[in-house]
Amino acid sequence: MKSVRFSTRELTKPRQLEAWRGWYEGSFEVASPDGPDRGFAAASEVWKLDGVALVSVSAPSLRAVRTKSLIKRDPTDHWVITIGMRAATGLMLDHDQISVPAGGPYVLSLGEFSANQRDSDDRLQLNIARDKFSTIAPVLDAARGRALTTPLGGMLAEYIRLLERQLPGLTEEDAQGLPQAVAAM
DSSP, X not given: OOOEEEEOTTSOHHHHHHHHHHHHTTTOEEEOTTOGGGOOOOEXXXXXXXXEEEEEEEEOSEEEEEOHHXXXXXXXXXXXXXXXXXXXXXXXXXXXXXXXXXTOEEEEETTSOEEEEEOSEEEEEXXXXXXXXXXXXXXXXXHBTSBOOXXXXXXXXXXXXXXXXXXXXXXXXXXXXXXXXXXXX
């Protein structure tokens, strides 16, 4: 299966952060605690299926914010299940702040304000379109803004890591049934 890749690594250091911001423009406002002159060598790979996308990201320390003004401009309301592989994530929602340990998944809705901050890390994000998966909406909405550190949350994290390992070898035909398998998980 083919993916879409984006990297700032081949750009000059002063251009890297701005290029990364451009890649996420409309979805998140991205800031680096190090500033643009120190560089921002990052890479993203995206596998898109019908209503589902798996995103693998490697990036330096950053803060990403889904502001209310971004939500007004781009009202995409997908769920995003994220796993930080080596670093904890500080997560802030409208009225709550939590710390999600490395390896633990958490669920956000792109239809709501969120801010997250993390150290240099690799992460996986499973984006699920709300309009295509309305049958599992109550489960995902109930999990929003929580660290899913239960055994079932661990199984979900393992499943997402399995997807990352297996997607590159799947044919387009094999991948057609994958959205239903994701919903079942």
